[in-house]
Amino acid sequence: MRYRLLSALVASAALAVDAAPAAAATYDYIVVGSGPGGGPLAADLARAGYSTLLIEAGGDEGDNPTYAELATFNEAANDEATRWDFWVKHSDDPAREMKFKHTTWDTGDGTFYIGLDPPEGAKHLGIQYPRAAVLGGCAMHNAGVCSLPQEDDWNIIVNKTGDTSWEAHKMRKYLTRIEKNEYLATGVSGHGYNGWLATSRGDAGWVADDSNPGTKIFKKMAEVLGLDPKHAVEMANGDILGADEPKDTTNAFYNMVQHGGKDGKRSSPNNYVRATLADPKKYPLTVQLRTLVTKVLFNTTTSGLPRAIGVEVMEGASLYRADPKHIPGTKGPISQIFAAKEVIVSGGAFNSPQILKLSGIGPAAELNKFNITVIKDLPGVGEQLGDNYEGSLLALGKAPVPIPGLVTALFRTPSAPTKKRNIFTWCGTFSFEGFWPGFPTDYGPNEFECALVHMAPKSQAGTVKLLSADPQDVPDINFRFFEHGGEKDLQELVEAANMMREAWQAGGDAVRPFEELHPCPGMQGDKRAANCTDALQAEYFKEQAYSHHATSTCAIGADNDPLAVLDSKFRVRGVVGLRVVDASAFPVVPGAFPSLPTMMLSAKAFEDVLADAGKLSGGSR
Incomplete structure (x- = not known):
């Protein structure tokens, strides 16, 4: 049942919030x-x-x-109490748009149809891109994931404007100013402990259990990424916000940090x-x-x-x-x-x-x-x-992968154009495939996914244009995904999926085979099926990539x-x-x-x- 704040006249800050200013x-x-x-x-x-x-x-x-509980972020993003539905396009190609599997339609009877075979008379809406109209904005319906930009993402402003206050090493002071760190001992350099934004992370102790299929996958991921699996426990507890964490050119694992308290x-x-x-x-x-x-x-x-x-x-x-x-x-x-x-x-x-x-x-x-x-x-x-391209490697195992947390890594794929890391992944027993009314699909306890976020997209060709001068109207939004440098970005996504797929096979007979749902549907195990060529995977990501950044x-x-x-x-x-x-x-x-x-x-x-x-x-x- 949806919770409603019944009255603004409660003994809290909400009392002042609802007071309108004088004319x-x-x-x-x-x-x-x-x-x-x-x-x-x-x-x-x-x-x-x-x-x-x-x-x-x-x-x-x-x-x-x-909204107050981080664990219910999917419910928050779906909640009509705060949701604004922007129906966006990913390209100027109508045929390509009609291949997005979660295309949304208005049936006319108060419901949505999701898919590519709508009922007669349904109105095409597009690709849902929900935003949050609520005090706190989209930080009230997101998953709370915390990470820092690459240093060049700050330094580009210096290079463009000559303003050295944007230098990456100077920007850290703003993290320490706003952060109230709840996962480290007080005094660790580069963090804040008295700010307004609580940060926390879960327990990665499960990585110490070598019999756990998740640990086996984790260690194989380390090998694939060129890291030493003997240091699995240490790597799993890496601090993604650390001042001394491996910098932008180093493959590394982390314990995911969220902007929330240790109480959830x-x-x-x-x-x-x-x-x-x-x-x-x-x-x-x-x-x-x-x-x-x-x-x-x-x-x-x-x-x-x-x-x-x-x-x-x-x-x-x-x-x-x-x-x-x-x-x-x-x-x-x-x-x-x-x-x-x-x-x-x-x-x-x-x-x-x-x-x-x-x-x-x-x-x-x-x-x-x-x-x-x-x-x-x-x-x-x-x-x-602009936006990050996002996609995923999603499959059903023979049994659940028994891990209570997430495997998080930042790494560089072989064809990345620079030495910088270009993929952020988190792997675990969940399913996330983008946004549509009612997302995500629950495939049951055996679902296992590595979500992929592509950093530094080469194309920022999207536009936000008015449809009218009416302020109540919604603008026309077209991301024009992959318009510039798209083939290279797609190759990097495919390489990331191939690397994660290879690591999965180390899970052992307790959870294998993984029956893949995408990008190579029906594929089992590590044998490359006819429908799992790099070209077909690239086509999948081009048509099904999603975003929310x-x-x-x-x-x-x-x-x-x-x-x-x-x-x-x-x-x-x-x-x-x-x-x-x-x-x-x-x-x-x-x-x-x-x-x-x-x-x-x-x-x-x-x-x-x-x-x-x-x-x-x-x-x-």
């Missing part, structure tokens, strides 16, 4: 979006003494066990925002829920660059059409709220570019098409959409880059008083999981905002 109120800062970028930033600004309004389109599910409770911006609201120091933070920002307001009447002075909002629940609870024709009252210093947009890789475009910032031709007054022609808004649609870039949207301080180019602080700011996809990097990015943005505080006057409305 035409003015704050020092307005932050739009409460996810990993915006939520922590709003709390930090309030704790620094600035009156801050945090606007969130969804509600607060912080007391809801479905999720730790997210929701906790930090609520703690800030409840603090006896009464920090000047106001949170307005169930409010859709329709555009940023600008002063264009004075000399100089246009200046952001506030936002226009529509108040009400489920106003955005991505919300499955949205009732067609529903609107809410519209009002304006003003910012004396800055407006900070943190809506994520889909909604931040949409908000900028609705506000008149984006490609002029696209804005003119919808009669939107151009405030600043910025061709890069909504461009360069969208970035780069408002990217930081150089002054002479026509697609640069932000400078190195997150400031939107060509205007004053406006920043974007979320995963859309990354020039490239940051490693394998962007949640923690985005929280670190938020902590850096706080410093940059403070550095500019006082430089901007209140200005004319």
Whole structure:
């Protein structure tokens, strides 16, 4: 049964959360979006003494066990209480799109059909890409996996902008600032112990049992990756966030870290925002829920660059059409709220570019098409959409593989273009094949999978484009997977699957043979079947790859880059008083999981905002 917060009038921070600000109120800062970028930033600004309004389109599910317990993340991502359904495309090829096995259709009777043979009259929706409209954003429905970007993912900003504050070794301080480490002894260098974000990991002691088929697979994986299986226990407890962990060019195993406490409770911006609201120091933070920002307001009447002075909002629940609870024709009252210093947009890789475009910032031709007054022609808004390619090796064993945890590794495949690791994998008794309403498929206790995340994709050719000037409308999203360098990326995914398949065979007769479900359906054991050529596997990954780490649609870039949207301080180019602080700011996809990097990015943005505080006057409305 779905849990509902019955009343906002509970003895918690939720009481303050539901209080709407007075009409035409003015704050020092307005932050739009409460996810990993915006939520922590709003709390930090309030704790620094600035009156801050945090606007969130969804509600607060912080007391809801479905969201508070990390183990129920699949339920959280499926929950209509917070889910926004974006129906995306992976390419411009309609025939290829119709090969995605989890294509979703609206049957017209309130249900979805998932698959390639829809009932007559069903409406094609596309590929589901769920986002979370809730206090805390997508950090409230994800699996909480923590990893750091490769050093080059930070250093690329230095190379593009000349801003040395982005150097990789300097970025670690933001991890130590926000982290509350619960899995190491206090004092281990490179970690934080007093921050707002709890980090923890499970027990990898099962690796010491040499009779366990999972241990045998683990040790064979070590051999395949060029590591010494004699050090299995040590490797299984590797610290993926460690300051002295093997760097980006070294194959290594880790014990998976999550942003949650050792009690299994999720730790997210929701906790930090609520703690800030409840603090006896009464920090000047106001949170307005169930409010859709329709555009940023600008002063264009004075000399100089246009200046952001506030936002226009529509108040009400489920106003955005991505919300499955949205009732067609529903609107809410519209009002304006003003910012004396800055407006900070943190809506994520889909909604931040949409908000900028609705506000008149984006490609002029696209804005003119919808009669939107151009405030600043910025061709890069909504461009360069990137994501990790994800796929999996999934099979059914003869019996369950008896391991209570996950095998996690970062490694380099033979054809990787550089010496850097290009694959993040975690293997265990689970099934995950992407997103569709009701995911994932439970294949029973014998299921075994190695999920594969491809890092540093060579193609960031996706786009987020308006379908109309209506802020309740959902944009057109096309990832254009594998458009550039696709053959090389596919080869790397195939190599990773082949390496994992080889390791599985060490599991022994207790669990073998593994009957593969994909990418080589029906294959048993290590004998390469006719349907398991590298070419057929590449075709499978091209058609069935999925993703959920969208970035780069408002990217930081150089002054002479026509697609640069932000400078190195997150400031939107060509205007004053406006920043974007979320995963859309990354020039490239940051490693394998962007949640923690985005929280670190938020902590850096706080410093940059403070550095500019006082430089901007209140200005004319």
